[in-house]
Amino acid sequence: MTDLEHTSDSALVPKDWTYAPAPEARDIVTLAERYGHFVGGEWIDAAETYTTISPATEEPLAEVGQATPAEVEQAVTAARAAFDDGWSSVSPSERAKYLFRIARVLQERAREFAVLESLNGGKPIKESRDVDLPLAAAHFFYYAGWADKLEYAFPNQRPRPIGVAGQIIPWNFPLLMLAWKIAPALAAGNTVVLKPAETTPLTALLFCDVLRQAELPPGVVNIVTGDGSTGAAIVTAGGVDKIAFTGSTEVGKAIQRELAGTGKKLTLELGGKAANIIFDDAALDQAVEGIVNGIYFNQGHVCCAGSRLLVQESIYEPVVDKLKRRLATLRVGDPLDKNSDVGAINSKQQLEKIRELVAAGEEEGAEIYQAPCRLPEKGYWFAPTVFTNVAQSYRIAQEEIFGPVLSILTFRTPDEAVEKANNTPYGLSAGVWTEKGSRILWMAERLRAGVVWANTYNRFDPSSPFGGYKESGFGREGGRHGLEPYLQLDESEAFGG
Amino acid sequence: MAQAPVLPRGFELPLEPRLPRIGSVDAVALEERAASLAKRSIKRDSKVFALELAVRMIDLTTLEGQDTPGKVAALASKAIRPDPANADIPSVAAVCVYPNLVPTAVARVQGSGVKVASVATAFPSGQSPLESKLDEVRWVVEQGADEVDMVIDRGAFLSGRYAKVYDEIVRVKEAAGDAHLKVILEVSELGTYDNVRRASLLAMAAGADFIKTSTGKLPGAATLPVTLCMLEAIRDVYEETGRKVGMKPAGGIRQAKQSVQYLVQLHETLGVEWLTPDLYRIGASSLLNDVLMQLRKERTGAYQSGDYFTLD
Numbered sequence: 001m002t003d004l005e006h007t008s009d010s011a012l013v014p015k016d017w018t019y020a021p022a023p024e025a026r027d028i029v030t031l032a033e034r035y036g037h038f039v040g041g042e043w044i045d046a047a048e049t050y051t052t053i054s055p056a057t058e059e060p061l062a063e064v065g066q067a068t069p070a071e072v073e074q075a076v077t078a079a080r081a082a083f084d085d086g087w088s089s090v091s092p093s094e095r096a097k098y099l100f101r102i103a104r105v106l107q108e109r110a111r112e113f114a115v116l117e118s119l120n121g122g123k124p125i126k127e128s129r130d131v132d133l134p135l136a137a138a139h140f141f142y143y144a145g146w147a148d149k150l151e152y153a154f155p156n157q158r159p160r161p162i163g164v165a166g167q168i169i170p171w172n173f174p175l176l177m178l179a180w181k182i183a184p185a186l187a188a189g190n191t192v193v194l195k196p197a198e199t200t201p202l203t204a205l206l207f208c209d210v211l212r213q214a215e216l217p218p219g220v221v222n223i224v225t226g227d228g229s230t231g232a233a234i235v236t237a238g239g240v241d242k243i244a245f246t247g248s249t250e251v252g253k254a255i256q257r258e259l260a261g262t263g264k265k266l267t268l269e270l271g272g273k274a275a276n277i278i279f280d281d282a283a284l285d286q287a288v289e290g291i292v293n294g295i296y297f298n299q300g301h302v303c304c305a306g307s308r309l310l311v312q313e314s315i316y317e318p319v320v321d322k323l324k325r326r327l328a329t330l331r332v333g334d335p336l337d338k339n340s341d342v343g344a345i346n347s348k349q350q351l352e353k354i355r356e357l358v359a360a361g362e363e364e365g366a367e368i369y370q371a372p373c374r375l376p377e378k379g380y381w382f383a384p385t386v387f388t389n390v391a392q393s394y395r396i397a398q399e400e401i402f403g404p405v406l407s408i409l410t411f412r413t414p415d416e417a418v419e420k421a422n423n424t425p426y427g428l429s430a431g432v433w434t435e436k437g438s439r440i441l442w443m444a445e446r447l448r449a450g451v452v453w454a455n456t457y458n459r460f461d462p463s464s465p466f467g468g469y470k471e472s473g474f475g476r477e478g479g480r481h482g483l484e485p486y487l488q489l490d491e492s493e494a495f496g497g
Numbered sequence: 498m499a500q501a502p503v504l505p506r507g508f509e510l511p512l513e514p515r516l517p518r519i520g521s522v523d524a525v526a527l528e529e530r531a532a533s534l535a536k537r538s539i540k541r542d543s544k545v546f547a548l549e550l551a552v553r554m555i556d557l558t559t560l561e562g563q564d565t566p567g568k569v570a571a572l573a574s575k576a577i578r579p580d581p582a583n584a585d586i587p588s589v590a591a592v593c594v595y596p597n598l599v600p601t602a603v604a605r606v607q608g609s610g611v612k613v614a615s616v617a618t619a620f621p622s623g624q625s626p627l628e629s630k631l632d633e634v635r636w637v638v639e640q641g642a643d644e645v646d647m648v649i650d651r652g653a654f655l656s657g658r659y660a661k662v663y664d665e666i667v668r669v670k671e672a673a674g675d676a677h678l679k680v681i682l683e684v685s686e687l688g689t690y691d692n693v694r695r696a697s698l699l700a701m702a703a704g705a706d707f708i709k710t711s712t713g714k715l716p717g718a719a720t721l722p723v724t725l726c727m728l729e730a731i732r733d734v735y736e737e738t739g740r741k742v743g744m745k746p747a748g749g750i751r752q753a754k755q756s757v758q759y760l761v762q763l764h765e766t767l768g769v770e771w772l773t774p775d776l777y778r779i780g781a782s783s784l785l786n787d788v789l790m791q792l793r794k795e796r797t798g799a800y801q802s803g804d805y806f807t808l809d
Contacts, residue, residue: 013773017546017764022538126536285729286526321736329765338538435521455523 019331022338024125029116031202034063037071037225038208040078041218047071050227052201055122056335056344056379064201067224072193072233075222079164079191080239082219088161088189090217092148099144099186101214106137106179109210113203117175118335120202122344122380123298125336135460136179139478142462143183146483150188153480157489161189162265163241165486166234169204170247171197171346172301172402178204180477181244182221183462188486190242192221195234197247199347201225232258240264244485246303249400249426249471267475267485269303269467271400272428274449275421276306276457277411280315282433286455288322291406294431294457296330296342296384300404301350303472304429306457308397310417313410320388320408327371327384334376342404345380354382354403361387361396366407392420400426414439418446427469431457450476519698522690522726531722534765535758541795544757548792551756551784552579554774555589556614556745558782560713566601569594573605575809580789582805583796589785590774591644595620596637603641614644614679618669621683621712623648627665634672644677645669648712649696651686659699666703679707679745679778682727685717690726697730707743713780718748721762728766741770747780753791756784 036046046065053060065071087095106113113136114128123132150159165185169177174196185192196204204223211221224230228251235243235255242265245255249270259266276294278287294306311319335343345351362368366387375381382403390397390407397407411417421430430449432440440454450467453459460466465481467473475485539547557576559568573592580586591612594602602613615637619625634645647669653661670678680700684693700708708727711718724746731742744767746759756779763771771777786806794800 013770013775014546014550016769017772018543019537019539020541020543022540130536281521283521283523283526286523286530289526289530338536435523456526 019339021334023334024111024115024118024129024336024338026115026119026336028112029119031062035065035201035205035225037065037067037075038205038211038221038223039071039075039219040081040222041212043208044071044074046225052120052199054119054379055199055346056376058378058380061120061202064205064225067195067226067230067233069233072224072230072237075193075224076164076166076234076237076239078219079193079222082217083161083163083191087191087217087220090189092150092189095186095189096144096147098214098216099140099147099183102210102216103137103140103144105210105213106133106140110134110137113175113206115336116206117203118343121171121174121200122335122346123301124340124343125338126340127298132173132176135462136176139176139179139183139462143187143483146184146480147187150483150487153483154487154489159188159483159487159489162486162488163190164239165190165192165242165244166237166240167192167194167244168231168234168247169194169196170303171200172298172303174200175203175207177246178207180482181246184477184482185244185486186220188483190486191219193234193237193240194221194223195230196223196225198225198227235259242266242485244475245269252473265485267467267477268473269475269477270428270471270473271402271426272303272305272468272472273308273398273400273424273426274304274306274429274431275308275310275417275424275447276431277310277417277421277433277443278312278315278319279414279417279432279434279436279439280312281435283435283455284315284318284322287433288319288326290431290433290455290457291323292326292330295406296404297458299342299345299382301346301402302458303400304451304458304466305402306429306431307401307406308421308424309406309408310411310420311408312417313412316410320386323386324369327369327386330371330373330384332371332373332375332381332383342384345382345403348380350402351380351382354401354405357396357399357401357403358385358405361390361394361405361407364391364394364396366390366394366396392423398424414443418443422446422448425471428467428472429453519695522694524690527690527726528722531720531725531762534725534762535721537758537761539757539761545792545795547757547760548753548788548795549587550760550772551753551779551788552589552792553587554777554779555785556591556593556747556778556780557589557785558593558713558747558780560593560595560616560620564595564598566598569598569601570605571809573602573611575785575807576611577606577609579785580793581807583793586789586792590778593646593780596633596640599637599640599642612643613641614646615642616646616648616712618647620646620648620681621714623650624652627668630665631668631672634669638673638676642676644679645673646679646681646709648681648683649700651683654687654692654696662696663699663703666700666705670704677706678704679709679743680705681709681712681747683712683715684710684719684723685715690723693723693726694730697727698734701730701734701740701742705742707745707778709745709747709780711746711748711780713748715748719746719750719780721758724759725762725766728763732767735767741776743776743778744771745778745780750779750781751783751787753784753788756788
């Protein structure tokens with residue numbers, strides 16, 4: 001038998017290899033002390049303000065406006081005027097030109113935006129640099145291409161713009177969600193009043209500078225900041241023709257109730273509790289990467305996060321072992337450090353929600369495992385967490401946690417996997433990991449989810465429509481489908497819509 | 498489902514008779530993971546650590562038809578004392594030469610701690626009868642080679658004769674005796690990551706001390722994804738059996754920056770325990786000078802011209 005130990009003259013094994021800090025420089029970003037609202041191409045003073053902070057350090061970054069209903073009304077009036085006074089009659093190829101310009105300016109200023117996104121939102125710089133910014137620019141490029149081809153997107157339906165779109169976006173991908181909303185709206189010939197999330201207004205405010213650089217006519221895009229009450233004022237404002245909301249299911253339902261009978265169009269992109277399903281023939285090491293990407297990407301602040309892991313029972317042990325080992329290599333810390341894999345939780349409120357649900361999971365009897373990592377003392381942090389022994393009935397398997405918390409369940413057969421995956425009020429996304437092509441198709445036919453990823457997860461592309469089933473919302477963003485909510489089509493007129 | 502390799506009757510595995518499942522590899526995700534690890538930003542102290550480690554892990558290699566005792570003697574001196582201007586720079590792990598030059602290499606590195614590795618088994622093709630391969634292995638070991646770098650029979654592997662490949666490695670391991678055995682898979686001839694994984698597991702089951710990507714004689718030798726694929730196979734064997742097998746990417750690693758990327762990948766896949774020349778080697782010839790140049794830059798703050806580094 002081979003002697004397997006290296007006995008003699010063994011070279012020394014180091015105790016550890018600590019990577020030196022590699023922070024991205026902050027000085028590329030210049031912040032004003034105080035921001036107003038961007039209305040009609042000008043900054044207007046905000047009557048009320050609040051402080052926006054860096055969630056990684058709790059350091060105050062700037063004072064931003066808390067828009068009052070009167071200020072919202074002013075923004076809607078500016079958007080209406082811009083629509084009536086010319087934007088709706090600007091030739092489609094001219095509209096495309098503005099969008100192309102915005103896309104290029106975003107690319108040129110990508111580093112500045114990426115740093116600000118990480119600073120204000122807490123996500124690791126490698127994600128804002130490699131995911132948020134490239135995708136945001138890609139969305140503008142993509143919809144720029146559609147602007148003068150709408151007749152081809154909807155043949156024989158005479159596509160026309162709707163008017164003023166009120167858009168309310170979340171804090172998990174601030175600039176990217178802005179791009180998802182603004183790009184199709186402008187391509188279709190609408191004007192916009194957009195409200196970024198309360199905790200992450202800064203990249204949207206910096207984006208106003210991009211609009212100026214692109215020489216977009218005043219009033220075509222208006223940006224107001226504030227909390228939920230500002231959002232409510234946009235929803236109820238008389239001059240708004242369409243509402244697009246991305247956020248929690250609870251708020252989405254309230255908006256839908258509010259808009260019932262008003263004739264305003266509505267699209268909602270809400271919560272999720274996606275199943276990431278691992279079959280026993282999957283490429284395991286890559287599946288584990290997919291699990292990690294599915295739930296720890298952006299601290300799990302992802303509506304389509306793969307928060308419920310369904311593992312075929314025959315490979316349960318190796319998958320859990322591999323996953324735990326992998327968790328130990330995740331680098332949690334300073335969002336601006338280029339080597340950070342997981343950043344800060346976006347807000348105190350969100351951190352409390354995560355803590356509450358994790359406590360509920362422990363109480364209900366699930367077994368908790370947390371990656372061994374030292375969390376910074378200041379700021380909002382939560383260690384990557386895995387729950388095993390989770391039953392379908394536990395709150396952690398039912399409710400959206402929106403944090404770096406994974407619940408692991410098992411299944412025995414493909415039928416059972418489908419049944420468990422679909423057994424949720426949500427239906428935004430799902431993942432399937434198998435080497436068998438026919439099984440991927442079989443699963444995709446049966447999973448009630450807007451997106452089904454096969455052997456990958458959290459992959460986005462502007463040409464691919466995104467949206468939910470059931471309580472995950474309705475309407476699609478991205479692709480040709482993403483234009484439809486921003487257009488009146490003859491067909492819909494015929495049905496009185 | 499992939500078939501397990503057929504094992505010869507009566508053969509006992511090196512440790513426990515358990516091996517990880519062969520499984521499969523998803524190429525897209527593997528390459529993504531490798532690319533994401535390559536983006537780590539390694540600065541200052543942590544960079545110096547990596548560069549010095551890289552020097553200690555290098556198998557300084559010359560495998561040319563034109564190799565002579567003079568060339569190998571110069572290579573050996575470089576291996577022992579890579580930077581004559583700085584005695585703090587450690588020696589490399591080994592010199593790697595053709596069988597005929599083993600005696601020269603052995604004489605030149607004697608007492609320095611630098612090992613002599615010899616390629617064998619009809620390197621680089623492996624297309625010779627087993628008996629002549631075994632004779633070659635026995636001969637280089639008799640001449641004093643500490644390590645033997647063998648090639649697998651890719652013809653047999655690709656035609657599904659896994660038992661032949663396996664048996665040959667077992668026989669070579671016997672013939673090599675106490676010398677460490679590195680098994681070269683020649684990944685660019687295997688065509689898929691699935692094959693790379695399968696060949697890695699086969700080689701480890703047959704007793705390889707190290708698995709190695711390439712001969713360096715073909716384009717598309719070591720890459721980050723293929724090395725990651727092999728590290729994951731090593732990890733699975735370790736998890737199942739507790740046995741630590743070494744890894745040697747070879748061919749195409751020419752820049753210091755690449756060597757740091759390889760070490761980051763190693764660190765984050767197999768952990769700090771593998772950060773030793775006992776378990777990781779980099780097969781290279783021109784890499785060493787670039788690493789030396791970077792090390793001097795870290796020390797002095799300025800890059801120096803290539804003329805300040807010896808070309809041996």
